[in-house]
Amino acid sequence: ILNVEQSPQSLHVQEGDSTNFTCSFPSSNFYALHWYRWETAKSPEALFVMTLNGDEKKKGRISATLNTKEGYSYLYIKGSQPEDSATYLCAFSSSNTGKLIFGQGTTLQVKP
């Protein structure tokens, strides 16, 4: 059974702090690694889709890196804001069928 692990499970930071989370996934049969942001009472929304080893992607204050050889991805948030409060999900895929295996998520709370 393929397993995707995220750490930490939850995180509380002050506004302005920078933070990062980890996603560990199988290093074999890699096709893509997805990051989603899931705000309370909303639908999960895609942040990044990463396919190449060494890939780095950025969207505003949020960036992600990918290491497919060792099976991990980091998500960084620079200068956290209260609106960054959400659960961040990573998902691994081993094919282009869209079949994703999700981690349990990291819940971030940013205090003003």
Added chain:
Amino acid sequence: DGGITQSPKYLFRKEGQNVTLSCEQNLNHDAMYWYRQDPGQGLRLIYYSQIVNDFQKGDIAEGYSVSREKKESFPLTVTSAQKNPTAFYLCASWDGYEQYFGPGTRLTVT
């Protein structure tokens, strides 16, 4: 407005009853998925369909059934055989690159 709709938002049923959760999309995507979320766990795949009139079991298909008669619709039936049906259910579609999610249905069975 393109997107995925799920209805209802909250659903309550008595044990032993089958219940069908609705999922509709107007994104013209071929592939659709059903996930279940339980506290402290990631999204787990129940069923998926890559094309009309075809679907495959996911990791936790026991006690569930689906149909895919139209491209836009992928309803999920939670049968009385599902031992722990109380959960949050999410539907998604796939554009070949990323998944798009509906708002979810919270099912409570007592």
